[in-house]
Amino acid sequence: xxxxxxxxxxxxxxxxxxxxxxxxxxxxxxxxxxxxxxxxxxxxxxxxxxxxxxxxxxxxxxxxxxxxxxxxxxxxxxxxxxxxxxxxxxxxxxxxxxxxxxxxxxxxxxxxxxxxxxxxxxxxxxxxxxxxxxxxxxxxxxxxxxxxxxxxxxxxxxxxxxxxxxxxxxxxxxxxxxxxxxxxxxxxxxxxxxxxxxxxxxxxxxxxxxxxxxxxxxxxxxxxxxxxxxxxxxxxxxxxxxxxxxxxxxxxxxxxxxxxxxxxxxxxxxxxxxxxxxxxxxxxxxxxxxxxxxxxxxxxxxxxxxxxxxxxxxxxxxxxxxxxxxxxxxxxxxxxxxxxxxxxxxxxxxxxxxxxxxxxxxxxxxxxxxxxxxxxxxxxxxxxxxxxxxxxxxxxxxxx
Amino acid sequence: xxxxxxxxxxxxxxxxxxxxxxxxxxxxxxxxxxxxxxxxxxxxxxxxxxxxxxxxxxxxxxxxxxxxxxxxxxxxxxxxxxxxxxxxxxxxxxxxxxxxxxxxxxxxxxxxxxxxxxxxxxxxxxxxxxxxxxxxxxxxxxxxxxxxxxxxxxxxxxxxxxxxxxxxxxxxxxxxxxxxxxxxxxxxxxxxxxxxxxxxxxxxxxxxxxxxxxxxxxxxxxxxxxxxxxxxxxxxxxxxxxxxxxxxxxxxxxxxxxxxxxxxxxxxxxxxxxxxxxxxxxxxxxxxxxxxxxxxxxxxxxxxxxxxxxxxxxxxxxxxxxxxxxxxxxxxxxxxxxxxxxxxxxxxxxxxxxxxxxxxxxxxxxxxxxxxxxxxx
Numbered sequence: 001x002x003x004x005x006x007x008x009x010x011x012x013x014x015x016x017x018x019x020x021x022x023x024x025x026x027x028x029x030x031x032x033x034x035x036x037x038x039x040x041x042x043x044x045x046x047x048x049x050x051x052x053x054x055x056x057x058x059x060x061x062x063x064x065x066x067x068x069x070x071x072x073x074x075x076x077x078x079x080x081x082x083x084x085x086x087x088x089x090x091x092x093x094x095x096x097x098x099x100x101x102x103x104x105x106x107x108x109x110x111x112x113x114x115x116x117x118x119x120x121x122x123x124x125x126x127x128x129x130x131x132x133x134x135x136x137x138x139x140x141x142x143x144x145x146x147x148x149x150x151x152x153x154x155x156x157x158x159x160x161x162x163x164x165x166x167x168x169x170x171x172x173x174x175x176x177x178x179x180x181x182x183x184x185x186x187x188x189x190x191x192x193x194x195x196x197x198x199x200x201x202x203x204x205x206x207x208x209x210x211x212x213x214x215x216x217x218x219x220x221x222x223x224x225x226x227x228x229x230x231x232x233x234x235x236x237x238x239x240x241x242x243x244x245x246x247x248x249x250x251x252x253x254x255x256x257x258x259x260x261x262x263x264x265x266x267x268x269x270x271x272x273x274x275x276x277x278x279x280x281x282x283x284x285x286x287x288x289x290x291x292x293x294x295x296x297x298x299x300x301x302x303x304x305x306x307x308x309x310x311x312x313x314x315x316x317x318x319x320x321x322x323x324x325x326x327x328x329x330x331x332x333x334x335x336x337x338x339x340x341x342x343x344x345x346x347x348x349x350x351x352x353x354x355x356x357x358x359x360x361x362x363x364x365x366x367x368x369x370x371x372x373x374x375x376x377x378x379x380x381x382x383x384x385x386x387x388x389x390x391x392x393x394x395x396x397x398x399x400x
Numbered sequence: 401x402x403x404x405x406x407x408x409x410x411x412x413x414x415x416x417x418x419x420x421x422x423x424x425x426x427x428x429x430x431x432x433x434x435x436x437x438x439x440x441x442x443x444x445x446x447x448x449x450x451x452x453x454x455x456x457x458x459x460x461x462x463x464x465x466x467x468x469x470x471x472x473x474x475x476x477x478x479x480x481x482x483x484x485x486x487x488x489x490x491x492x493x494x495x496x497x498x499x500x501x502x503x504x505x506x507x508x509x510x511x512x513x514x515x516x517x518x519x520x521x522x523x524x525x526x527x528x529x530x531x532x533x534x535x536x537x538x539x540x541x542x543x544x545x546x547x548x549x550x551x552x553x554x555x556x557x558x559x560x561x562x563x564x565x566x567x568x569x570x571x572x573x574x575x576x577x578x579x580x581x582x583x584x585x586x587x588x589x590x591x592x593x594x595x596x597x598x599x600x601x602x603x604x605x606x607x608x609x610x611x612x613x614x615x616x617x618x619x620x621x622x623x624x625x626x627x628x629x630x631x632x633x634x635x636x637x638x639x640x641x642x643x644x645x646x647x648x649x650x651x652x653x654x655x656x657x658x659x660x661x662x663x664x665x666x667x668x669x670x671x672x673x674x675x676x677x678x679x680x681x682x683x684x685x686x687x688x689x690x691x692x693x694x695x696x697x698x699x700x701x702x703x704x705x706x707x708x709x710x711x712x713x714x715x716x717x718x719x720x721x722x723x724x725x726x727x728x729x730x731x732x733x734x735x736x737x738x739x740x741x742x743x744x745x746x747x748x749x750x751x752x753x754x755x756x757x758x759x760x761x762x763x764x765x766x767x768x769x770x771x772x773x774x775x776x777x
Contacts, residue, residue, distance in 0.1 A: 033686030034702070072474070073681075258688075266685035267705060277681040281671040282435035282701040282715075284664070291695050297686035298436075298702055301664075310686075 002052045002081055002115040004137050004194075006045050007108070009101055010038060010125040011058030016246045019376035019394050020346055025057065027125025028064040029250070030329045030347065032257050032266065033297040033312050035275045036067060037244060038125040042074040042083075043273045048133040050121065052081030054111055056104045058088060058097060073276040086111060100215030106204040112197065120200055122193040122217065128253050129190075129241040130264075130271045136194055136235050146199045146230040149173065149222070150192035152237050161243075162188035163218045165234055173232045178218040187234060190241060193217065199230065240264035251344060251372050254310045254327045258293055278330075280313055288319045304334065321351075326358070329377070342389060343373040351375070352383035359389040404483070404519040406539050407604070408452045410443060411506060413460035414598070415528040418649040421770045422750070427459060429527040430466040431648065432733050432751065434661055434670075435701035435716050437679045438469055439648065441476075442532060442670075443525050444485070445678040448476045450535035452523060454483035456513050458506045460490050469680050476678050486513070502620030507611050514608060522607050526598035530657055531645040532670050532677065533599065538639060542601045547637035549602045549627070551578065553594025554641045567647070568596035568623050570638045578636040583623045594638055596623075597645060644669035655748060655768045658714045658731045662697050684717050692723060708738065716751075725755075729765070733773075747771060 014026025021029060027038035038055075045053050053076060057064055071083025086108050088097050098104035105112075105122065112120060119137055131150070140148045151165055164183045166175040175184065203221050207213050213220045225232060240263055242253040256262040266273060280299025285291055289302045296302065296311030304321035311317070312329045318336040326340050331348040334340055338351045343358035351357060358373035371390030375381060379395055387393060412429035422431045429440040440457070447455060455478060459466055466487065473485035491509035507514070507524075514522065521539060533552070542550040553570050571580035571593045582593075602610075610626050619625035627636065644666050646657040660666045671677060684703025689695065696711045703718035708725035716734040721727055724740040727747075735752040738744065742755045746763035750773035755761065759777050763769030771777060 267688065267703070272683050273685070274683050277683075279676045279678050281667070281677065282699045283687065284662075284667060285695045285698050285700060287697045289695065291689050292693055293691055294689045295686045296689070306689075 004119040005052040006121040013059040103215035150190040154188040159183035346377035406521040407519040408455040426465040503622040508615040548634040552599040
């Protein structure tokens with residue numbers, strides 16, 4: 001028996017990351033030098049004392065499955081509970097893919113019931129943040145609520161990307177609108193819910209029998225519970241939280257780690273972020289290197305210039321290569337003379353000699369067309385190539 | 401029962417006395433090295449890679465850090481249902497008077513483990529060398545050679561008579577038969593010789609026989625009391641190792657060996673893609689380089705925050721070098737903090753040492769200044 005278990009929705013493609021999720025699920029996208037996005041909710045779980053996590057996978061699960069393994073990197077290899085990967089499975093009366101977030105949980109009711117939990121936490125693998133879920137569960141108990149939705153104040157112009165809530169003085173939710181065109185508040189859902197399990201189960205069963213439902217938490221379950229007058233509260237989160245669903249937001253979230261004005265500290269041991277370790281030796285910074293305002297990690301060899309960049313594991317940046325304002329994902333090689341600016345280079349790609357990838361906004365001819373350049377994984381960019389800003393270079397194995 | 405070809409025995413404290421300071425509170429096997437490792441990692445990782453899944457580590461003293469480091473052995477894939485890695489603390493002799501000393505006693509104390517093993521051969525390692533050995537090849541060639549014992553050694557780059565003190569030299573004939581062993585004495589070898597790497601393979605049954613016999617006669621030293629008297633009775637074979645190898649036998653050697661990794665050729669020879677060196681994971685964040693950091697020719701482990709000047713250094717996990725500090729030709733172990741304005745040259749700081757503002761510390765290449773663990777300068 002477990003009082004609280006977490007269900008982590010990790011099956012999404014993350015289609016707005018385009019080339020970066022061509023071959024991997026969004027939660028497995030590298031972030032911050034040595035992490036993957038999913039490390040954040042998993043680390044939050046273990047740091048919050050939640051030792052039972054079901055990870056729901058569907059899109060391109062191989063790399064994610066291998067990464068999660070037995071859950072040991074997050075101390076989730078447990079005799080009872082621990083980390084479980086939950087793909088869709090065949091049943092006697094047929095088989096279904098997960099068709100919506102609520103449907104994915106519905107199909108795993110049996111998994112949840114094994115632990116007879118009082119509370120179920122619903123998480124997603126799309127966000128970078130540190131949060132103590134135990135405090136949220138305690139708040140739910142204190143209020144004797146049926147559901148708590150974690151919320152954060154967002155700028156009005158971004159509000160229509162989120163589920164937006166109106167609350168009363170006691171934080172009770174009065175209204176919930178999923179991605180409204182004209183938002184009535186700036187309190188956005190962070191996609192983190194905690195439910196009393198018996199209540200959630202009832203609504204999941206109802207929802208599954210409603211053929212008009214899209215089987216989604218934001219679109220169906222939450223509105224249905226509100227309409228029925230269930231006890232639902234907003235749980236206000238203060239701290240760093242970043243949705244990394246787009247190229248720009250992923251780039252910004254990485255750059256936030258370098259920015260001393262952004263209050264997000266990976267170097268604080270009080271709330272460690274865990275990840276699978278690759279066993280690389282320490283990084284080597286060569287005699288010709290100029291490395292400033294950057295973060296980089298094990299296994300890298302840097303003999304070029306690196307400024308305002310995030311360098312992941314096992315990256316090689318040769319002499320006279322320049323990397324600025326960019327993210328270089330694991331195993332890439334930037335050959336001598338290459339200049340990479342405002343770009344994201346996905347795993348194990350090779351940038352040839354003297355190639356130029358991306359451009360600084362202040363040097364571009366047409367600022368309206370400017371953006372982050374993206375090179376997909378496992379590509380070889382030939383010597384001397386020029387890749388324009390905002391270009392999206394896909395790999396050969398792009399699906400038809 | 402899983403049949404094994406080879407079991408491993410690691411002697412963790414054999415050469416502690418050579419590097420006083422570093423071994424004041426730890427075994428030589430758990431001396432931190434190359435930013436994120438301990439010396440034993442270079443042997444555990446390569447033994448595991450050779451399929452040696454039954455390893456006994458024999459500790460004598462100050463093995464707290466070693467125990468914490470090894471844990472269940474999971475990091476090396478040695479936490480296994482069948483066999484795995486076991487750490488043996490020292491054993492009081494029957495009269496409860498002294499702890500075991502010497503390799504013969506140490507091995508004798510774990511004879512029950514050795515006798516229980518299903519393996520045919522035993523690999524014996526002392527942990528005083530930094531190298532990345534293909535133990536599979538070493539063991540297979542031993543079997544093919546039909547030798548009784550194979551000893552691994554190397555030809556040193558430079559050699560003088562002093563080198564042999566504290567070392568074991570192996571003098572061999574043209575067929576690699578060992579004809580003479582110089583143990584801890586300054587002899588001038590006339591023939592082709594190797595410096596021993598304290599790595600050997602021997603049949604398990606023969607090891608049991610030799611150890612029981614030597615123990616019963618009150619012998620203590622493996623080389624002096626087992627190998628040398630048996631040079632003619634047994635076929636003792638030498639194997640020349642040609643890869644990267646350094647012995648940690650003094651503070652200066654520790655510094656020089658650390659610095660040798662700044663040469664890419666050495667780094668690549670030690671950190672082989674096909675046999676990665678594994679270690680206990682600390683879950684440090686990546687390295688953060690500040691606005692005015694200047695780093696040249698250095699190895700930097702994760703968790704470091706560098707805002708000052710670092711040249712020709714090895715920085716372990718979680719080292720902080722504040723703005724305006726300068727560190728050159730030094731090894732800073734885990735958690736060292738170098739404050740603003742401090743200047744270090746040829747310094748080895750042990751774990752969690754702090755150098756206060758504007759301190760100037762200078763050692764010499766052949767005599768590095770050692771700052772002990774947790775001290776504040």
